[in-house]
Amino acid sequence: MPDEADRVEVTASPTDVTTATDVTPGWGGSAGGLGVVGPPLLASRLSPAALPEPVLVRPRLLDRLDRGVAGPVTLVLAPAGWGKTTLLAGWARTVRGEPPPAWVTVEAGDTGERLWAYLAAALRAAADGVPGEGPQPPVPDGPPRPDQLELLAAALAARERPVLLVLDDLHRVTDPAALAGLEFLLRHTEGRLRVVAGARTDPPLALHRWRLAGELTEIGPAELAFTPDEVADLLVAHGVPLPAAAVPRLAERTGGWPAGLRFAALALRAQADPARAVDRFTGDQPDVAGYLRDEVLAPLDPAARDVLRRSAVAAAVCADLADAVTGRPDAGQVLADLARDGGFVQRDGSSPPWYRCQPLLADLLREELDRLPADELGELHRRAAGWYAGHDRPAEALRHALAGGEWDTATELLIARWPELAPYERDRPAAPAPPEPPAEAVRRDPELALAGAAERAYAGDAEAAAEQLRRAVEHARDLPAPRRDRFRRLAVAVELTLARLAGDHDEVRRAAGRLLATGAPDGPVDDPRAGAAEDADVRAVAGTALGLVALAEGELPEAAARFAEALAAARRAGRPRTELVCASRSALLDAAHGALRAAERHAREALALPSCQGWSSRLDCGYAYLALALVAWDRDEPAEAAAHLTLAGPATAEPGAAALAALCRAGLLSAGGEPAAALRTLGAARETAPGAELGAWLTADEAQLRAAVGDVDSARALLADAGAGATDAATAADPSRATGAGSAGPEPGGAGRGGQAALDVALARVRLRSGDPREAGRALPDWTGPDAAAWPLSVRLSAGLLDAVLTAAGGDGRRAGRILEQVLDLAEPEGCRRVFTRAEPGVRDLLATHLDSGTAHWPTVSDLVRGADERRADEPPERPAGPERTLDEPLTERELTILRYLQSILSNVEIASELSLSVNTVKTHVRNIYRKLDATRRREAVRRARELRLI
Numbered sequence: 007m008p009d010e011a012d013r014v015e016v017t018a019s020p021t022d023v024t025t026a027t028d029v030t031p032g033w034g035g036s037a038g039g040l041g042v043v044g045p046p047l048l049a050s051r052l053s054p055a056a057l058p059e060p061v062l063v064r065p066r067l068l069d070r071l072d073r074g075v076a077g078p079v080t081l082v083l084a085p086a087g088w089g090k091t092t093l094l095a096g097w098a099r100t101v102r103g104e105p106p107p108a109w110v111t112v113e114a115g116d117t118g119e120r121l122w123a124y125l126a127a128a129l130r131a132a133a134d135g136v137p138g139e140g141p142q143p144p145v146p147d148g149p150p151r152p153d154q155l156e157l158l159a160a161a162l163a164a165r166e167r168p169v170l171l172v173l174d175d176l177h178r179v180t181d182p183a184a185l186a187g188l189e190f191l192l193r194h195t196e197g198r199l200r201v202v203a204g205a206r207t208d209p210p211l212a213l214h215r216w217r218l219a220g221e222l223t224e225i226g227p228a229e230l231a232f233t234p235d236e237v238a239d240l241l242v243a244h245g246v247p248l249p250a251a252a253v254p255r256l257a258e259r260t261g262g263w264p265a266g267l268r269f270a271a272l273a274l275r276a277q278a279d280p281a282r283a284v285d286r287f288t289g290d291q292p293d294v295a296g297y298l299r300d301e302v303l304a305p306l307d308p309a310a311r312d313v314l315r316r317s318a319v320a321a322a323v324c325a326d327l328a329d330a331v332t333g334r335p336d337a338g339q340v341l342a343d344l345a346r347d348g349g350f351v352q353r354d355g356s357s358p359p360w361y362r363c364q365p366l367l368a369d370l371l372r373e374e375l376d377r378l379p380a381d382e383l384g385e386l387h388r389r390a391a392g393w394y395a396g397h398d399r400p401a402e403a404l405r406h407a408l409a410g411g412e413w414d415t416a417t418e419l420l421i422a423r424w425p426e427l428a429p430y431e432r433d434r435p436a437a438p439a440p441p442e443p444p445a446e447a448v449r450r451d452p453e454l455a456l457a458g459a460a461e462r463a464y465a466g467d468a469e470a471a472a473e474q475l476r477r478a479v480e481h482a483r484d485l486p487a488p489r490r491d492r493f494r495r496l497a498v499a500v501e502l503t504l505a506r507l508a509g510d511h512d513e514v515r516r517a518a519g520r521l522l523a524t525g526a527p528d529g530p531v532d533d534p535r536a537g538a539a540e541d542a543d544v545r546a547v548a549g550t551a552l553g554l555v556a557l558a559e560g561e562l563p564e565a566a567a568r569f570a571e572a573l574a575a576a577r578r579a580g581r582p583r584t585e586l587v588c589a590s591r592s593a594l595l596d597a598a599h600g601a602l603r604a605a606e607r608h609a610r611e612a613l614a615l616p617s618c619q620g621w622s623s624r625l626d627c628g629y630a631y632l633a634l635a636l637v638a639w640d641r642d643e644p645a646e647a648a649a650h651l652t653l654a655g656p657a658t659a660e661p662g663a664a665a666l667a668a669l670c671r672a673g674l675l676s677a678g679g680e681p682a683a684a685l686r687t688l689g690a691a692r693e694t695a696p697g698a699e700l701g702a703w704l705t706a707d708e709a710q711l712r713a714a715v716g717d718v719d720s721a722r723a724l725l726a727d728a729g730a731g732a733t734d735a736a737t738a739a740d741p742s743r744a745t746g747a748g749s750a751g752p753e754p755g756g757a758g759r760g761g762q763a764a765l766d767v768a769l770a771r772v773r774l775r776s777g778d779p780r781e782a783g784r785a786l787p788d789w790t791g792p793d794a795a796a797w798p799l800s801v802r803l804s805a806g807l808l809d810a811v812l813t814a815a816g817g818d819g820r821r822a823g824r825i826l827e828q829v830l831d832l833a834e835p836e837g838c839r840r841v842f843t844r845a846e847p848g849v850r851d852l853l854a855t856h857l858d859s860g861t862a863h864w865p866t867v868s869d870l871v872r873g874a875d876e877r878r879a880d881e882p883p884e885r886p887a888g889p890e891r892t893l894d895e896p897l898t899e900r901e902l903t904i905l906r907y908l909q910s911i912l913s914n915v916e917i918a919s920e921l922s923l924s925v926n927t928v929k930t931h932v933r934n935i936y937r938k939l940d941a942t943r944r945r946e947a948v949r950r951a952r953e954l955r956l957i
Contacts, residue, residue, distance in 0.1 A: 047123065047124060047127055050111070051110060051111040051113070051124060052109055052110065052111075052124065052127055052128055052131070053109055054094070054095035054098045054099060054109050054172070055091050055092075055095045055111070055174070056095070057092060057095055057096055057099075058092060058268070060243040060244060061096070061243075062236070062239055062240050062243055063096065064093070064236060067093055067097075067225065067229065067230070068093075068096070068097050068100060070223070070225055070229065071093070071094075071097045071202065071225075072097075073223070074202070074223030074225070075168075075170060075200050075202060077200070077216070077221040077222065077223055078192050078197060078199070078200055078201065078216060078221050078222075079192065079200075079201050079202075079203070079211070079213070079216050079221065079222050079223070080200075080201070080202045080203070080222075080223040080224075080225070081203050081205065081209075081213065081222065081223070081224050081225070082094060082202070082203065082204045082205070082225045082230075083204075083205055083206075083207070083208065083224060083225070083226055083347060084206070084225075084226055084227045084230050084347070084348065084349050085206050085227070085301075085302060085347060085348075085349035085350050086206060086265070086297075086301035086302055087263060087264060087265025087266065087297065087301060087302075088227055088230045088231075088263065088264055088265070088349055089230055089264035089265070090174070090204035090205075090206075090230070091174055091175070091204060092264070093204075093225075093230070094172055094174055094202065094204050097202075098172055101170065105131075105132040105167070105169065105170075106132070106170075107132070107170035107171065107172050107202070108128035108129055108131060108132035108169065108170065108171045108172065109128060109172045109174070110124045110125060110128045110171070110172070110173050110174070111174045111175060112173060112174065112175045112176055112178045112179055113175070113178060114178045115178075116178065116179060116184070117181075117184070118181060118183060118184035121179065121184050121185075122184075122187070125171075125188070128171065129169065129171065132169050132170070132171070155187055155190050155191065156194075158191065159190065159191050159194040159195050162191065162195040162198045162199050163194070163195045163196040163198050164198075165198045167198075168197060168198045168199065168200050169198060169199050169200070170200050170202065171199065171200070171201050171202070172201075172202045172203075172204075173201060173202070173203045173204070174203075174204045175204060175205065175206075176203040176204065176205040176209040177205035177206045177207045177208075177209055179209060179210060180210070181210070182210035184210075185209070185210055185211055188201070188211075189211060189212060206347070207347055208346075208347070226347075226348050226349075227347075227348040227349035228348065230262075230264065231261065231262025231263065231264075232257060232260075232262045232263075232264060232267055233257070233262070234253050234254050234257045237253050237256055237257045237262075237267060238250070238253045240267055240268070240271060241253070241256075241271055241274070244268075244271035244272070244275055245275060246271050246274045246275050246280055247280060248274065248280045248281060248284070249281050251281075252280070252281040252284050255284050255285070256270060256284045256287070258365070259284060259285075259287060259365055259366075260287075260365065260366060261364040261365050261366070263349075263364060263366065265297060266289075266294060266364075266366050269291075269293050269294050269297070270284075270287050272293075273287060273291070273293075274287070288366065288369040289365070289366030289367055289368065289369030289370040289373075290369050290370050290373040294366055294370075295370050295373075298366065298367055298370050299370070302350055302367065306344075309334075309340065310340050310343075310344060312332070313328065313332055313334060313337045313340045313341065314341075314344070314351070314363065314371055315371050315374055315375055316331055316332045316375070316386060317331060317332060317337065317341065317361075318363065318368060318371035318372050318374075318375050319331055319375060319383075319386045319387060319390055319406070320390050320402070320406075321362060321368075321437060322354075322360045322361065322362035323341070323360065323361055323362070324338070324358050324359065324360045324361070325337070325338020325339070325341065325342070325358055325359075326338065326358075326393070326397075327390070327393050327394075327397075328340075328341055328361070330389050330390070330392070330393040331386055331389050331390050331393070333389075341353075341361045342359075342361075344361075345359075345361055349364065350363060350364045350367050351363055351364075352364070372438070384409075384410045384411055385410075386410075387406040387407075387409040387410030387412075388406070388407075388410040388412060390402070390403075390406040390410075391403045391404075391406035391407040391410055391412060391415060394406060395407075395415075395419065397616075398426075398582055398583070398616060400419050400422075400423035400426050400427060400583075401426065401427050401429075401461070401464045403415075403419055403423075404416055404419045404420065404423075404427065404457060404460065404461050404464075405437060405440060405461050405464075405465070406440075407419060408440035408441070408443070408457065408458060408461055409440035409441070411441075413443055413447050413451070413454050416443075416454060416457045416458075416461075417451055417453045417454050417457055419457065420453055420456060420457040420460055420496060421453065421492070421496070424460070424496055424499055424543075424547075425499075425543045425546055425547045425576075425579065425581050425583075425584055426581055426582075426583040426584060427460045427461075427463075427464055427499075427503075428463075428464070428499070428502070428503050428506070428547065428550075428551075428584075429463065429464045429465075429466065429503065429506075429507070430554075430587050430625060430626060431624070431625045431626075431656075437465045439462065439465070439467065439470060440458075440461065442458060442474070443455065443458060448477065448478070448481055449481055452478045452479075452481040452482040452485065452493065453478070453493060453496065454478075455474050455475075455477045455478035455481065456474070456475065456478040456493070456496055456497060456500065458474040458478075459471045459472075459473075459474035459475040459478060459500050460496075460499075460500055460503070462474055463500055463503040463504055463507065464503075466507065468504055468507045468508065471500065471503075471504060471507075472504060475497065475500050475501070475504075478493075478497065479497060482497075491524070494524060495521070495524040495544070498517060498520045498521045498524060499521060499547060501517045501520075502514065502517040502518060502521055502547070502548070502551055505517050506551060506554070511555045511558070511559065514551055514552070514554075514555050515552065515555065517551075518548040518549075518551050518552050519548075521544055521547065521548045522544060522545070522548045524544060540579060541575075542575045542576075542578040542579035543575075543579045543581065545571065545572065545575040546572050546575035546576040546579055546581055546584045546588075547572075547584065548572075549568050549569070549571045549572030549575060549588075550568075550569070550572040550576075550584055550587055550588055552568045553565050553568030553569040553572055553588070553591060554591075556568055557569075557591060557595075557661070557662040557663070558660075558661040558662055558696060559661075559662075559696050559697055560661070560662055560665070560695065560696035560697015560698070560699060560700045560701075561697055561699075562595055562598060562599070562662075562697070562699060562700070563796070565591070565595055565662070566592065566595040566596070566599070569588045569591045569592045569595065570588075570592060572584070572588045573585060573588035573589055573592055576588055582615050582616060585615060586612055586615045586626045587626055589608050589609075589611050589612040589615070589630070590608075590609070590612040590626045590627065590628075590629035590630040590633070591629055592608045593605045593606075593607075593608035593609035593612060593629065593630055593633035593634075594629050594630075594632055594633040594636070594657075594663060594666065596608060596633070597609075597632075597633040597634075597636035597637050597640075597666075598636065598666055598798060599798050599799065600640070600798050600799020600800055600802075600803075600836060600838070601799070601836065602637045602640055602641065602799075602836040602837055602838065603835070603836055603837075605633045605634075605636070605637050606633075606634065606637050608630075608633070609630040609631070609633040609634050609637075610630075612626065612627070612629075612630040613627060613630050613631075624655055624656055625655075625656045625657055625660070627653075628653070628654045628655045628656050628657030628658070629654075629657045629663060631650045631651075631653040631654040631655075631657070632650070632651065632654035632657050632658065632663055632666065632667055632670075634646075634650040635647045635648075635650035635651040635654060635667075635670050636666060636669075636670055638650060639670050639673055639674070639840060640800060640836075640837075640838050640839075640840050640841075641837050641838065641839050641840065642839040642840040642843045642844075644674055644677055644678075647670060647673075647674060648674055651667065651670055651671060651674070654667060661696045662696055662697070662700065664691060664694070664695075665691050665694075665695040665696070665700040665701075665703070665704060666700070668687050668688060668690070668691030668704065669688075669691075669703060669704065669707060671684075671687050672684040672685075672687040672688045672691075672707060672708075672711070673707075673840075673844075675687060676711055676714075677844070681711060681714070681715050682916060682920060684711055685708060685711055685712065685715075685920060688704050688707055688708040688711070689708060691704050692704040692705055692708065698761055699760055699761035700761075701728075701761070702728060702760075702761030702762065702764050702765050703760075703761060703764050703798075705724060705725070705728045705765065705768075706725075706728075706730075706764040706765050706767065706768035707768075708724060709721040709722075709724045709725045709730075709768045709769075709772060710768050710771050710772065712724065713771065713772040713775045713776075714775070715906055715907070716902070716903055716905075716906030716907075716957070717903050717906070717907075717920075717921065718772060718775060718776045718903075719899065719900075719903065720903075720921065720922075721768075721772045722769075722772060725765060725768055725769045725772065728765055729762070729765065730765035730766055730768065730769040730785070759793055759796045759797060760796060760797045760798050760801060762787075763787045763789075763794070763797045763801050763802075763805065764797075764798070764801045766785055766786065766787040766805075767786065767787065767801055767804050767805045767808065769785040770782040770783070770785040770786040770805075770808055771804075771808060771846075773785055774808070774811075774812070774846070779812055779815055779816070782808070782812060783812050786805060786808060786809060786812070787805055789802045789805035789806045789809065790806075790828070799832065799833075799836060799838065800838070800840070800841060802832065803829055803832060803833050803838060803841040804841055804845075806825060806826075806828060806829040806832070807826070807829050807841055807842070807845055807849060808845075808846075809825050810822045810823075810825040810826040810829065810852060811845075811846055811848050811849060811852060813825055814848070814852055814855075815848070819855065822852065823855070823856050823859055826852060826853070826856050827856070827861060827862070827863075829841075830861065830862075830863040830866065830867070831862075831863075834863050834866060839866075839870065842870050843870065843873060843874070849874075850870075850871060850874035853867050853870050853871050853874070854871050857871060893938055893939070893954065894938075895938050896938075897934075897935065897938055897956065900931060901931050901934055901935050901938075902956065902957075903921065904917060904921070904928060904931045904932065904935065905935055905947070905948075905951055905956065905957060906957055907920065907921075908932070908935070908944050908947060908948055914928050914929055914932065932944075935947055939951060939954075
């Protein structure tokens with residue numbers, strides 16, 4: 007190892023420069039170096055950048071980097087302001103052990119010789135002073151020759167510990183030859199050199215090699231974006247007292263952009279009412295606008311800037327729309343290139359893709375767009391209106407027609423396309439209000455003001471929509487009868503939309519009734535635009551509104567009927583937007599009821615509709631994906647169910663759909679070995695579920711899961727509070743209603759037929775788990791009666807399967823086989839498997855016996871038995887039979903319950919929360935358990951309990 011005098015010295019001096027010298031043979035003198043005096047080196051480029059104050063630690067990203075450096079290359083790739091340097095500098099300071107990461111900040115204009123001078127200094131500094139590493143690698147001071155690279159690669163490969171090299175702003179290297187030597191080292195050092203790079207664009211490295219080999223870790227804008235929790239932490243660090251409810255709005259307003267959030271924190275800190283100031287924080291504010299212009303827009307070529315600015319006339323664009331608006335045939339390709347690195351231009355997953363700008367950049371671009379001459383801006387809107395009108399997007403076409411002053415076009419769009427002007431998305435990108443039509447135009451054509459009202463309602467601006475509606479009505483009093491009737495129908499449609507925006511379900515029903523009551527105009531029609539009312543359109547719009555209200559209230563059968571009628575009407579009328587809304591919700595309701603094939607068909611049809619493309623259809627597509635998730639779960643395809651549930655996105659937060667999503671999510675968590683998380687999911691959803699039936703389904707699932715983890719008392723209490731046991735009362739009055747008697751089921755209670763049946767099946771299962779099969783039979787509802795056809799299929803199948811299990815346990819194997827065959831007859835057409843694979847342990851043996859005795863469903867039963875055997879093989883072996891051991895002092899029922907929870911990874915605090923006990927009470931029970939089992943630790947207590955067959 008060279009002594010201190012021979013090393014490259016990098017120290018901070020008054021001028022922050024030093025001289026790199028090296029003539030030592032082992033370092034690059036006569037044995038392998040150039041033996042020259044290098045140029046001055048800046049110490050600031052060889053150490054991590056200073057962290058901005060206040061420093062916010064983001065553990066999830068630090069962990070991501072820690073995992074990434076197990077491979078050869080980690081790339082943090084994002085545009086300006088996404089926190090790349092801050093992340094890398096913070097991480098470099100947290101790396102433990104020796105040597106610390108080498109650091110090089112690349113500057114614009116670095117030649118290969120200059121870059122390698124810094125690389126030489128950084129690698130020497132990282133390699134020096136580590137005991138036991140032997141001779142240090144011969145690092146050249148300039149672009150290395152092949153023989154030098156081989157010497158360096160061999161020396162690095164011989165090291166015990168890898169060298170970590172951080173290259174910040176690597177995009178500034180434009181000459182691929184400058185990094186050729188670095189690529190060689192990465193390939194030939196046997197993993198002893200690991201590079202972590204930060205760049206705005208793909209650096210000139212052959213990344214595809216590592217990407218193909220699965221050895222490239224990439225961290226992009228999606229991961230660098232602040233989560234709402236991180237936004238809250240940042241605001242606390244800046245001393246901004248923002249209410250919790252406003253934090254998600256700020257995260258959405260900034261798109262999670264780190265630089266934008268810091269600007270926002272500084273701006274909000276000076277506000278008396280930060281919550282109100284969030285909505286006023288925009289991208290055209292001086293500091294934000296200056297940063298975006300200098301760091302984001304200035305580096306782009308003029309053509310790309312022009313495409314971005316002109317495309318900003320629309321909230322989101324696809325390639326064809328961008329070409330039409332800008333008049334450039336390559337506009338779509340320009341956007342695709344800008345979106346490749348993400349961050350400020352984002353693309354969705356549809357085909358063809360749609361693009362939109364980060365919210366603050368979109369603000370700035372719209373501000374620049376407004377400075378265009380009026381005729382030029384109007385032409386952009388007219389082009390957009392024409393494209394949207396020709397591609398079945400009437401709402402967007404209407405907005406641009408109004409913005410472009412195309413009054414006749416706007417009126418014609420309202421009259422011809424009114425059924426598709428109702429808003430269904432809650433998170434549509436905000437659209438600025440177009441100018442109001444002049445008074446003279448409205449007096450001549452009151453429908454024009456009605457068009458303005460429809461546009462504002464679609465944008466979610468209810469106040470402006472109501473004012474435009476009032477203005478339209480004032481000028482419509484003197485219209486001739488046929489045209490007045492048409493106007494009334496259109497006005498009621500706008501009223502219906504406003505009622506939906508207000509969340510007034512009663513008014514929605516009244517407005518839907520008024521809409522259904524509108525009929526064809528009487529008498530001659532002089533105005534060519536005043537046609538007869540389209541019955542299909544009226545039924546489609548009113549039925550959809552009523553279906554949405556029923557779904558939001560948890561009235562699933564009514565919602566299903568409404569959507570089915572509206573879907574048929576929308577197809578007759580040729581309204582793809584309304585068809586998408588109805589088909590996606592129908593798919594979900596079919597899946598909830600167990601009509602899996604119909605659900606899958608409706609979901610696929612919805613996703614194939616042209617209107618299910620782009621940013622504006624995420625909610626409707628989300629319902630279709632949620633339906634597919636439920637279908638996959640009932641078919642016991644957990645991986646597919648989880649994937650579809652992720653794609654469901656915003657639909658999982660909607661009333662009604664949220665409860666169904668919780669059922670699916672909890673099932674996946676439970677199957678994945680996380681019962682505590684599943685119970686939390688079910689409990690939270692049960693508190694907010696609309697309608698008694700959905701609440702009953704959630705309660706039934708929660709009770710069964712609590713019983714499965716050993717908390718039978720809580721399960722019983724939960725079911726008792728929910729009104730389970732209707733079958734018990736009926737059986738007490740009529741003993742013939744015992745299991746399998748075939749009599750009518752219980753009268754529907756507050757939970758509805760399906761909900762009450764789900765509660766009673768859960769109660770039967772809980773009683774069976776507590777060792778009381780007779781009481782389980784009394785609780786089990788009759789799944790063969792005429793009322794059972796209205797139950798969800800999963801509830802009916804569960805009841806039938808439990809009936810078969812109880813019958814077999816009672817010694818009547820032949821009858822149990824007949825019951826099981828009936829259950830299979832119901833399950834087979836829809837492909838239901840979960841009810842068998844997630845059922846009681848005795849079901850496998852029942853299926854195997856049934857397979858031997860003969861069944862019309864031999865392939866299905868054979869597959870179920872084989873799957874059960876495979877799962878059993880993966881489980882730990884059973885304890886060998888032997889004499890039972892007993893305790894000197896038996897455990898109480900509560901102690902047994904807590905003992906079962908001790909098998910999990912839950913803390914005492916979490917166990918207390920699950921059982922609604924105080925932490926001290928749980929600790930007292932745990933101490934008693936340890937004492938009675940003669941154990942000192944949790945693991946030992948669990949092991950001894952298993953030996954005693956207590957769990």
